[in-house]
Amino acid sequence: MSYNNILIEKENGLAQLTINRPKKLNALNRETLEEIHNAFAELESDENVKIIVLTGSGEKAFVAGADISEFADYSIAEGKNLAAKGQEEVFDRIANFHKPVIAAINGFALGGGLELAMAAHFRIASDNAKMGLPETSLGVIPGYGGTQRLPQLVGKGRAMEMIMTAGMIDAKQALQYGLVNHVTPAEELMEFTTKTAQKIMRNSMVAIGKAIEAINANDEDGVNGFDKEIENFGKSFGTEDFKEGTTAFLEKRKADFPGK
Structure with a gap:
């Protein structure tokens, strides 16, 4: 464009x-x-x-x-x-x-x-x-x-x-x-x-996106930021980035996040 x-x-x-x-x-x-x-x-x-x-x-x-x-x-x-x-x-x-x-x-x-x-x-x-x-x-x-x-x-x-x-x-x-x-x-x-x-x-862009959403929730009327944090924390466990990040940590190497 x-x-x-x-x-x-x-x-x-x-x-x-x-x-x-x-x-x-x-x-x-x-x-x-x-x-x-x-x-x-x-x-x-x-x-x-x-x-x-x-x-x-x-x-x-x-x-x-x-x-x-x-x-x-x-x-x-x-x-x-x-x-x-x-x-x-x-x-x-x-x-x-x-x-x-x-x-x-x-x-x-x-x-x-x-x-x-x-x-x-x-x-x-x-x-x-x-x-x-x-x-x-x-x-x-x-x-x-x-x-x-x-x-x-x-x-x-x-x-x-x-x-x-x-x-x-x-x-x-x-x-x-x-x-x-x-x-x-x-x-x-x-x-x-x-x-x-x-x-x-260098970090998980998927996790960063979820963090942005949780941080911003604190400023929204009628939205409990802590609840959004809990929700997005839980969702993180279902991502490929979480699997790669934790595996890399346990294997003592740098993570190569797939962004999914």
């Missing part, structure tokens, strides 16, 4: 999805969101892809927000639909994706850009990265999960402050807050992210 606003590169089990609108600082417009949705459908069905890395083109921005020109004249109903469709088709889809998704934040991650990064399973930032949710400075609130995922990651008080002030924090502060897992020099971001992905791929 060909895309106008994103690039996909696949190598050794790793797919890099790059938002490619550098003249717009990779801002998210409707077409780009649709392409991200379609790309994840493609990556989900590709058995050779084990992990996805999200990043932005150029050195200035991961994603510097949503394309404001597209929704400046929206009605209440249109605004609600914009958020609902975006959350369902892109942000929630990424958050619940059964393959690991890592955000490699290079430069600005603002508004919808930070929300995209927060939808990923974890984040690695370059030392020149800046992050924030500036929506209240435009008379609106974050609409792609920002009011929900930011408190989960940094705590309610810090999230309140970031959203109310509409300010930015730098990579060092983001690391201190727990918003990102690691900070690297800009020139080492992709190398570090790739090495992290390779560490993940």
